[in-house]
Amino acid sequence: MNALENLRVLDLTDELGGYSTKLLADLGAEVIRVDPPEGGLLERAPYLDQEKKISLFDVFFNQNKKRVTLNLSDSKGRELLAHLWRSSDVVVWSSIDGISDTRWPIIDSLRGNPNQIVCLITPFGLDGPYRHFAASDAVIMALGGFLSISGYPDCPVVPFGEQSYYAASLHAALGIVVASAHRTNGGEGQEISVSAQDAVAHALENAIQYYDLENHIRSRIGDKEPAIGTGVFKCRDGYVFLMAFLHGTPLRWPELVEWLKDEDVEGSEILTDSQWTNLDWVTTDEAKNQFREIFESFSSKIDKLELYEEGQRRGVNICPLNTLSDCADSPQLRSRGFFRNGAVKILGEELEFPGPPFRIDGFEQSAIEAFGPGDHDQEILAPLCQEDTVLNRREGI
């Protein structure tokens, strides 16, 4: 039993929207993913094994989805797509090429059934002055405003992991479950339009309001610390993240000073002076550098996890600046069973997966299975046509 177990979803997404249907699969929907015969649309880096085409991008996004292949440049393939479309509650299409995608006329011709939910995810929307703009994650991040606040003062930096795709997909998934709730309560189906640029512009914290209300344009502050002890500090195996001040208020400052004194850190005795909680002083470069020198003379000899656990024991706001490998080793995530093995059919082995983003009590976490393109051709396509689909597939359908 699971939340969306009655929902049948036709997944026509590329990298822009693949996460939206991954979430629906996490919630128990039956997701049927369509790929072209020449290979999975999501087959891209990072790879486990590029030669064998084991793409972790594909595996992560397509876990627990059923997968068929259809050649949409062939009329039989389009007919089968129309079959699948008609038997779905929800259809999700995305394209980084927007309505310039060669598949768009096919999608356009199939939309319009009032009882279905059809979600269309594009970089900029289906109409408007940018409707034909070419896009990438970096371009969406630029035009959505994120790169005006992300990066060093002297250079914008694109956030890791193509986050515009996730932002668009998350809003799309929310729209889909809301539209589904509306339908369950007696309403009709409907179309949902998601623009990734909108999704990014929605993620700018308070930057828009800063300009609107105080005429201040937020810019990239990079690694500039707002006050002493607030930011990234060196440790033996990388960095830790320390928050000694928040919005000009000291956070657990006495505990931090006590810690350094207990460790006999050179220079720590001066930190008890009251000027070290005075905002006029702690925001100066001189104070920041002085504190950094004192703290790093201690922290640079100790590992991040040890600093984390001891600092937290003392009530200090500190945490490790984890690499992804550190995150994969996190004692917290490990103890909670967040990482689970799942069968990767195309590999014939199990891999470790991060668990779903939410835990809903009483909904079983089904065994993770990641199928390859076309693994469900026989099961799903065969009943739709008279001919043997395996044969069709050989003929390129």
Added chain:
Amino acid sequence: MSAMPLEGVRIADFTWVGVGPFATKFLADFGADVIKIESTLNVDVVRKGRPFAGGQPGLNRSGYFANRNSSKRSVTVNLKNPEGLILAKDLIRGSDVVINNFSSGVMEKFGLHYAEVSKLNSEIVYVDMPMQGMVGPHSGFRGYGAMINALSGLYASTGLPGRRPIGTGTNYPDHVPNPLHAAIAIVAALEYRSHGGGGRYIEISQLESTANVLGPYLMEALNATAPDEILGNNHAVGLPQWVLPCRNEEWCALTVRTDEQLNKLFAIIGMDPLQSAKTSIDAHQSDQSDATSALKEYVARWLSKQTAEEAMTILQNSGIPAGKVKNAKDLLNDPQLMHRGHWVSVDHPEMGKSIHDGPVAQLKKTPARLSRPAPLLGQHTREVMLEVLNLKEDEFERLRLQGVFT
């Protein structure tokens, strides 16, 4: 107009600061009756957060707060007062969802944790949104939204190679993955309940939620021996991509995704393809080290002579993905965002009119809308007590004088 899709759903909203209020805002904009349970004794810090209308501080003047609390009502109730706690429980009895983002243990202190609340209302969808989960060796550790950036690996993975990592410049997990994952789970659980599935407990560990938007790379860290690399502004699958300065201190991002685009780019920047050893996208992808350096020099030189807007237009006219790095001011005049009606002006009793983010998922028949401005602190206490909890006027007055509504 169709009924709002979440009309009739009542949410007893104990969330505050960044992540929780954004989750319930999405539901409020889709028609849920979100009642924020606040207190004048311990005010949501975002109410005190800049920017303020007219630059004047005030608990009802923060644009940061207003933007993430649209369409909600606010009551002030002192939960430390026994009668206040009874009222909160009454509200929960008549609600469909209870949500909080306190550290583990806080709701328990008030007897408002799931084990108790499910006794009051077995049909409740109850949501905890702790930093790292309700259990586990680090579940009691202190932290703020910014620290989820650090713990998840997002911070350390974002930066330029050879420089100190810098993260995303925002508390990204508070604005995207965590509130949205929570809202999606809530609506799905309500959907299940309407099929007769009953109440549900939902736990959103903010760390686990954020780890999901790094999924493929986390899988790499879990299963492969690939080193943790910083991509900087390089493309995820190795396509030529740069973010470079233009005239007037503006910046432009561009990506080359096909051979056709690459050839058009050569023509635009006046580079003889023979000067570039790599004239196909595949060659660029297979050799990141020096493949792009000659090309990058040409692109940089060309860009430095254009404004970002000019560069974007020229490149886009040739079908090359390019975009000006827009700031807040640019965004409010961006023709595409305006075309989609992304910015919404909301009139607030104390702030006047101000710009809010509009709903991102545009539902054709039942669109989300910012149906009312963010509530003043305790603005709806009387209304909710009388109309939702059916308190008599004199009873409300008695409790008010006892300081229950502080």
